[in-house]
Amino acid sequence: MLKTVGAVIAAVIATAVTVLLGVAILPGLFGLEQTQIIVQLSAFRLLLAILAAGAALLAVVVGVLLRGSRRVLPFVLASALAVVSVTGAVVTASRGVDDRVVAGEATDLADQVTVLAWNTLGDAVDPGTIAAIAVREGADVVSLPETSAAAASAVAAAMTASGRPMVAHSTASDAHGTSLLVSTGLGEYAVRAPSPTGSTAIEDSETLIADPVLGRGPTLVAVHTTAPLPSRLDDWRAELADLAGRCVAGTDVIMAGDFNATLDHLAGLRGDGDLGDCDDAAAADAAAGLGTWPTELPAVLGAPIDHVMASPTWVSVSAHVLTDVDGTGSDHRPVVATLLPRTPR
Structure with a gap:
């Protein structure tokens, strides 16, 4: 009985963390960009993407160790976390990460x-x-x-x-x-x-x-x-x-x-x-x-x-x-x- 309750609690927590990471990666999609907790998390998208990748790997390991129908949820969560991770990396890359410092790169136009x-x-x-x-x-x-x-x-x-x-x-x-x-x-x-x-x-x-x-x-x-x-x-x-x-x-x-x-x-x-x-x-x-x-x-x-x-x-x-x-x-x-x-x- 205790094992079952523990498994259910673990599954709920893992699912909640996956959802939280997904919302924090794309907060505007859910209209939650200025909501407490999401505000702080979403500011560090690439860190979240790396965290999601690590969690996906952990979920795969758990799925491999489990037997029968209990393997389904870890693999589903691993897939969802992988999507979250890739999305976070893609959005960051699309925003641009050009850190080149080029002194005087602008043109010498009087009104600039x-x-x-x-x-x-x-x-x-x-x-x-x-x-x-x-x-x-x-x-x-x-x-x-x-x-x-x-x-x-x-x-x-x-x-x-x-x-x-x-x-x-x-x-x-x-x-x-x-x-x-x-x-x-x-x-x-x-x-x-x-x-x-x-x-x-x-x-x-x-x-x-x-x-x-x-x-x-x-x-x-x-x-x-x-x-x-x-x-x-x-x-x-x-x-x-x-x-x-x-x-x-x-x-x-x-x-x-x-x-x-x-x-x-x-x-x-x-x-x-x-x-x-x-x-x-x-x-x-x-x-x-x-x-x-x-x-x-x-x-x-x-x-x-x-x-x-x-x-x-x-x-x-x-x-x-x-x-x-x-x-x-x-x-x-x-x-x-x-x-x-x-x-x-």
Whole structure:
């Protein structure tokens, strides 16, 4: 009797794990991309695929050891897990895992804008290092979540001294805030004040929004959403929905930073683009399968939660995740994208 009960419990657990892995591999297919547990698991698709492959092999071994009709379930689960594993690998590959770092790969067109986004883990990266990488990449816009006003000013000064004049803006003086550096070549920008009718979800976060003073140029959004922890999941959902609402037809916006969300988490917020009508630059350049967090994992196994996104008024010329700066202090990898207006300005 106890053997039978144990076998039933084991079968139920094995089936539940298989279903969970399948949903986490393709959460948007089931409309569960922003559901607790699935949110955390789905961010690491390739790791799940490897886990599913290992579980499939274990199920085959169990099936071989069993006799009679009891062999059926292990072999069925092994087949299902194999499908889950292959699907996870195929989706990751289709998103792109190109980690090539090609300095200056974009063309020298006057209207192009190169954007760099890097969560610096509370000023953990030396400002000189940030400036050197931003200059190397030819950045015109630098989004720095978890970067203090003092550190941002130091980066701007170093970039200016290197021949790329920048102006720094910050949401807070301490390292919990978000900073935005804008090239003087893009014109003067001012940080947007909260809405007169009350701050919105994204305005209550550490996200910084800056508008061109003379009204010419894109609105720049240095993104840092709330992490999708169990106690903050509603805030996270509201902030992502707020961002999607700012990416609609007729807007001119560039968003960059730590979204704390993969493209899968945004499936229910898609319009004509990956987030509302905004397109993810890495997805357009076959690099959206590379993880930007944490740096302790190889990029191909990490979670791609940092993005550069732009409204339909922009087209991505190039984009890549910088995998050559691991170990400089942050647990995030920078994302760089070069954008070009669809129509001359």
